[in-house]
Amino acid sequence: MTNCLQYHEDLPLSRLIYHTAHAMKIVAEKLLKPYDLTIEQLYPLKILATEPGLNQRQIGEQCSKTPSNLTRILDRLEKKELIERRRDPHDRRTTQIFLTSRGKTLLTEVTGILDGFSERIIEGISMADRQITKSSLDTIVRNIKALEFKNQPS
Numbered sequence: 633m634t635n636c637l638q639y640h641e642d643l644p645l646s647r648l649i650y651h652t653a654h655a656m657k658i659v660a661e662k663l664l665k666p667y668d669l670t671i672e673q674l675y676p677l678k679i680l681a682t683e684p685g686l687n688q689r690q691i692g693e694q695c696s697k698t699p700s701n702l703t704r705i706l707d708r709l710e711k712k713e714l715i716e717r718r719r720d721p722h723d724r725r726t727t728q729i730f731l732t733s734r735g736k737t738l739l740t741e742v743t744g745i746l747d748g749f750s751e752r753i754i755e756g757i758s759m760a761d762r763q764i765t766k767s768s769l770d771t772i773v774r775n776i777k778a779l780e781f782k783n784q785p786s
Contacts, residue, residue: 667738667741667742668712674739674742676695677714677735679691680715680735684730688703691729
């Protein structure tokens with residue numbers, strides 16, 4: 633991990649963002665490992681905490697996962713008894729997904745740990761600089777979305 637954290641003055645901003653995100657993911661995965669959880673598994677749990685009862689398609693749209701990848705992730709979460717699937721009472725063809733009490737408890741615990749990590753990595757950055765960074769990252773995301781739209785076949 634040391635290589636991705638080395639700062640190079642001539643490093644393009646996009647590479648610096650990539651290296652930073654990669655380093656953050658490595659540390660977050662290490663923090664989640666004792667809980668037998670991955671970042672990919674955490675996303676659906678967080679979504680379901682705020683929007684219980686979503687179906688698989690809705691969760692996939694929010695975490696940008698293909699249906700096959702999300703099925704694999706949800707199967708693992710169900711095996712760990714962190715989520716449960718229930719038939720939609722209004723549409724028997726659809727399955728709603730909910731956190732179990734075990735899933736809620738685990739999510740609360742790991743969220744606290746990751747929130748602490750998030751706070752530690754921005755220590756020493758002024759509120760003004762944080763706002764500038766957030767604004768710049770929002771602009772980059774909008775630019776990426778615009779590129780994705782332009783590159784789609786007609």
